Structures are given as structure tokens and as C-alpha cells.
Amino acid sequence: MAKLLRQPIKLALVQLATTSDKAHNLSHARVKVLEAVKQHSANIIVLPECFNSPYGVKYFSKYAETLLPSPPSETQSPSYHALSALARESNAYIIGGSIPERDPETDDLYNTSLTFNPKGELLATHRKVHLFDIDIPGKITFRESEALTAGNKLTLIDLPEFGRIAVAICYDIRFPEMAMIAARSGAFLLLYPGAFNMTTGALHWSLQGRARAMDNQVYVGLCSPARDMNADYNAWGHSMIVDPNAEVLGELDETEGIIAAELTGERIEEVRKGVPVYGQRRFDVYPDVSEGKINIEE
Numbered sequence: 001m002a003k004l005l006r007q008p009i010k011l012a013l014v015q016l017a018t019t020s021d022k023a024h025n026l027s028h029a030r031v032k033v034l035e036a037v038k039q040h041s042a043n044i045i046v047l048p049e050c051f052n053s054p055y056g057v058k059y060f061s062k063y064a065e066t067l068l069p070s071p072p073s074e075t076q077s078p079s080y081h082a083l084s085a086l087a088r089e090s091n092a093y094i095i096g097g098s099i100p101e102r103d104p105e106t107d108d109l110y111n112t113s114l115t116f117n118p119k120g121e122l123l124a125t126h127r128k129v130h131l132f133d134i135d136i137p138g139k140i141t142f143r144e145s146e147a148l149t150a151g152n153k154l155t156l157i158d159l160p161e162f163g164r165i166a167v168a169i170c171y172d173i174r175f176p177e178m179a180m181i182a183a184r185s186g187a188f189l190l191l192y193p194g195a196f197n198m199t200t201g202a203l204h205w206s207l208q209g210r211a212r213a214m215d216n217q218v219y220v221g222l223c224s225p226a227r228d229m230n231a232d233y234n235a236w237g238h239s240m241i242v243d244p245n246a247e248v249l250g251e252l253d254e255t256e257g258i259i260a261a262e263l264t265g266e267r268i269e270e271v272r273k274g275v276p277v278y279g280q281r282r283f284d285v286y287p288d289v290s291e292g293k294i295n296i297e298e
């Protein structure tokens, strides 16, 4: 079997303290990403969901940037340009959390993640597929679909020296089919920029991350904004890196910080050898969700 992860990779997650000032968020992200490179020699660095804006339905339109025509101009998309420059400067892959995006042709808004390679070239965009619409009486009501349109594809990204990763955003993690398809398509790492909240964060954030890792025997990274109790939305924080055996390699508290870990192909092989579910699935009894018609961008 070809190696899923061709050489060890150093993953860093930046749990950024975000504000309502986009220019500040971009320059602060640069400082923290460079710190991740300097302190941890990270090859791949992840930023949180909505790292350039506050998180909330009323903010998406105000902060939205257009990505077309591609490449967008600096005034149309300062975040695109900042992330591209940062990838070059840090000589690392940057998973740019997510930003509110406006499609100039339809005027539709999306929650979109941009991934750049170390040359500063855009490798992939992921538009959040499952919008965060929930209603837990007395706790939290959120209707992302009031402002946003859902994306319609899964995103797999090939990092030539390392292997394949998958990027999805926050609520997407609750739909394990996406993770299964990515893992069965050869991904060694599932990355979720996300901003869970004080209700579902406590109960489900870590559980979701560890479950996706355990079911698929891959690495998982969850990257949240730091918690700001003065903001409209109080993010859970607790960014974490989970190994293919569902062991937590590193977890932050709710404050700003960076965590990093080295990921290896040997660990994935070891876990899969010990509990060999990969060869034991019964597709004669139930269907393989990774087969059939799937909208996927590779």
C-alpha cells in the first residue's frame, strides 16, 4: 500500500483572538503564523473559522470579499492577498480558516476557506457545505442560512511532498460521511477551522474531533478562534490535534495560543494494523459512502 503520508509533517493550529477590525485581524494573524513557524517549524498552519471578522449572521455581508475574477484584486480581497503573502513569507502551507465570501455574479455569500501553498499559490477553496442552523431553546439559536448559501463540494487537497488532506468548516464535522469519503480517498489529515459555542462546544467539540479520527484512523485538527466574552458570539476555543487512535496530541484552553504536533505515516499504519477496520468493512451488507456520485474537488 502506498504511504498515506510520505514524510513527517509538522502541523500548527493558531487559535487567534479576532476583533471587528479586519486589517488588525490580518496583521495579527501574520504575527501568530510567523510565531508558529519560528517556534514549531510548522509546515502547515491553520487559522480559525471567520478569522478576519466577528462570527455572526449580521457580519457576513459587511466583511465579505470577492474572489473572482481570479486572482482577485487586493481591494476586492485583502484576506486572499494577506494569506498568499503569508504563505510565501512563512514558506508553509496555510489553511486560511475561513472568510465571508461574496460571489460577484450571484451576490450570494459563502463561508469559505482558502488554502495556499508555500509559493503563495491558491491550492483550493472550500465553501462550507452544511450551514449552521440550530435552535436549542434557552441556549443558542443560530441561522447561518439567513445570510449564507451552502457550498456543494467536498475539498481534498494534495500536498505534493506529503500527501492528501481534506478541509471542511465547523458544522461540516457533524456529517461523518464527509470525513469517511475523504479518508477513503486517501486523506491522512482532516482539518476543520471551526467556532463551536459554549453550549455545543462543551459537549461535542472534542467528541466530534476524536470520533472522526477514530472512525477513519486519520489525524484531525480543529482550529477555533479564542473566546471573547464581549463579542456577540462566544467561541468555545479548545483547538486540538487528534491522532489516528483518537488520542489528543495537544489542546488549548479558551485563550489565544498555538499548538503543534508532528504527524507521521507510521502512526497511521500502526493504528490501522492494530485495529484493522479498513479491511473488515462489509460493503456486501451496507453501501460504501465513498462510492457513487460525489461532488469532490481534488
Ligand SMILES: O=C(O)CCC(=O)C(=O)O
Binding pocket: 049, 131, 132, 169, 170, 171, 172, 174, 194, 195, 196, 197, 200, 201, 204
Ligand atoms: O455544530 C456546532 O455545534 C457548532 C457549529 C458552528 O459553530 C459553526 O458551524 O460555525
